[in-house]
Amino acid sequence: MRVPLLDLHEQLRPLRDELLAALTEVLDSTCYIMGPKVEALERELAAYCQAGGAVGVASGTDALLAALMALRIGPGDLVLTTPYTFVATVGCILRLGARPVFADIDPVTFNLDPALAGEVLARSEHRGRIKALLPVHLFGQCADLAPIMALAEEHGLPVVEDAAQAIGAVYPWPEAGGQVRWRRAGSVGTAGCFSFFPSKNLGGIGDGGMITVADAALRERMRIIRVHGGEPKYHHPLLGGNFRLDPIQAAALLVKLPHLPAWHRARRRNAARYQELFAAAGLPEAGAVVLPQAVYAPQAKDDEQLDHHIYNQYVIRARRRDELKAHLLHHGIGCEIYYPIPMHQQGCVAHPDWQGAGFPEAERAARETLALPIYPELTFEMQAQVVEAIADFYQK
Ligand SMILES: Cc1ncc(COP(=O)(O)O)c(C=O)c1O
Incomplete structure (x- = not known):
């Protein structure tokens, strides 16, 4: 599939x-x-x-x-x-x-x-x-x-x-x-x-x-x-x-x-499912991936329904990211890098002041991040397939 x-x-x-x-x-x-x-x-x-x-x-x-x-x-x-x-x-x-x-950016968010x-x-x-x-x-x-x-x-x-x-x-x-x-x-x-x-x-x-x-x-x-x-x-x-x-x-x-509140909820549900699937596969513990964190959630039980994170993108950090991306695409799983080049290194932005100044967390994020499917209609089976393909990659 x-x-x-x-x-x-x-x-x-x-x-x-x-x-x-x-x-x-x-x-x-x-x-x-x-x-x-x-x-x-x-x-x-x-x-x-x-x-x-x-x-x-x-x-x-x-x-x-x-x-x-x-x-x-x-x-x-x-x-x-x-x-x-x-x-x-x-x-x-x-x-x-x-x-x-x-x-520079906060490495968690x-x-x-x-x-x-x-x-x-x-x-x-x-x-x-x-x-x-x-x-x-x-x-x-x-x-x-x-x-x-x-x-x-x-x-x-x-x-x-x-x-x-x-x-x-x-x-x-x-x-x-x-x-x-x-x-x-x-x-x-x-x-x-x-x-x-x-x-x-x-x-x-x-x-x-x-x-x-x-x-x-x-x-x-x-x-x-x-x-x-x-x-x-x-x-x-x-x-x-x-x-x-x-x-x-x-x-x-x-x-x-x-329909937006229901779509947000479905995306949050999908993020929670990834959390469980990745944990079951032992991937975060093995240091293969780092999952996104909703840092504001939840402060209290009543707050669980709030949109602390709307997961427009579900972005993980991955070891050997570029190889993983090629592996997933080869197996029919969509993924994308947001963003491969930070702004201070873009041709249209570059300025002598920034050369060598460096923003190490932005540069590390550009090397490590990979967005996985998270859209509301994604099924549990599809998510299981995504995580299985990632687990296969790290077992090789
Ligand atoms: C962070 C951010 N800023 C600005 C924009 C620009 O929006 P638009 O594509 O509607 O011009 C986007 C769109 O992708 C975005 O992700």
């Missing part, structure tokens, strides 16, 4: 008729730019993400770009982020003429290490030049937002959460009296940026994105920037772009959004 990394047919089958009806509605309305579907999705997504409001945009990349533009990031500015992410995070900084500065971020912020050459913090909630688990927000407050900086992979993931926000309030990705920072790329937990039938933002004035700026910076029409006080969300995508996403 083949086990694909992702099988969208399985998700499509039960939703097909409803999706066709929603798409037909848009077609027949002849409202093809913005309109009620986009507005409805903005409302529903803002409510789901516990955010004050949301702005629909054309992709996760445009969400990041428009958010940084609204925050007036420009030439000469520095933005502090992680070197271990998808290129869009860093590409948007560079496209504005700004430059990324990196702090693969997310920006707040202590190292603090050290970078404290460096004299960065004083006054770092204009925003851009943590990424990689693979579906929030970066450690409380210390990141504390740094932002100390230095007077906005925080843009790259939540492209983490829609609905919760973070244990510390409240007075030692209490915890679970806050969803994109509701903590100044803005949250989401992607509806089809492989995301909430995926469209093409590109799409959203910015969550509580501040009404900033939200308005983002809305203006989304349509060429035009307000009123054909007057352009701001430089913007065509960052509009397509109503066809909004219509499809409105059909899918009510």
Whole structure:
């Protein structure tokens, strides 16, 4: 049996008729730019993400770009982020003429290490030049937002959460009296940026994105920037772009959004099954693999149903990773490396300052990580086959 990394047919089958009806509605309305579907999705997504409001945009990349533009990031500015992410995070900084500065990642979560971020912020050459913090909630688990927000407050900086992979993931926000309030990705920072790329937990039938933002004035700026910076029409006080969300995508996403909690649950169930299957095969104990950890889960029995990790990707560390990947692909098991080259070593990013500086944990992650199938409709038998194939590889 083949086990694909992702099988969208399985998700499509039960939703097909409803999706066709929603798409037909848009077609027949002849409202093809913005309109009620986009507005409805903005409302529903803002409510789901516990955010004050949301702005629909054309992709996760445009969400990041428009958010940084609204925050007036420009030439000469520095933005502090992680070197271990998808290129869009860093590409948007560079496209504005700004430059990324990196702090290394936490080896357990693969997310920006707040202590190292603090050290970078404290460096004299960065004083006054770092204009925003851009943590990424990689693979579906929030970066450690409380210390990141504390740094932002100390230095007077906005925080843009790259939540492209983490829609609905919760973070244990510390409240007075030692209490915890679970806050969803994109509701903590100044803005949250989401992607509806089809492989995301909430995926469209093409590109799409959203910015969550509580501040009404900033939200308005983002809305203006989304349509060429035009307000009123054909007057352009701001430089913007065509960052509009397509109503066809909004219509499809409105059909899918009510299913998101169940899909998150299924992904968490699949992660728990992997945990059992890998343990039964003795692979973590043998040092062959390191399994992903949901570091915020669970704080109490009542919290078990919360989406501490939404497992957009199930990423293990593996000994002899490249050979294992070839072995799995040879046996019909989908897997992928997210990401093989950290940002500071990418051709489009490389800067003399970073040569030799090194971010050892990001570089080690790039050498060791491998994403396995985790999509909601994956069966127990398929997961057993994945683990069996991995066990076979290490027995050879
Ligand atoms: C961490 C991260 N940031 C940004 C993006 C960009 O999103 P999009 O592909 O919708 O432009 C992605 C998408 O893969 C991502 O994973």
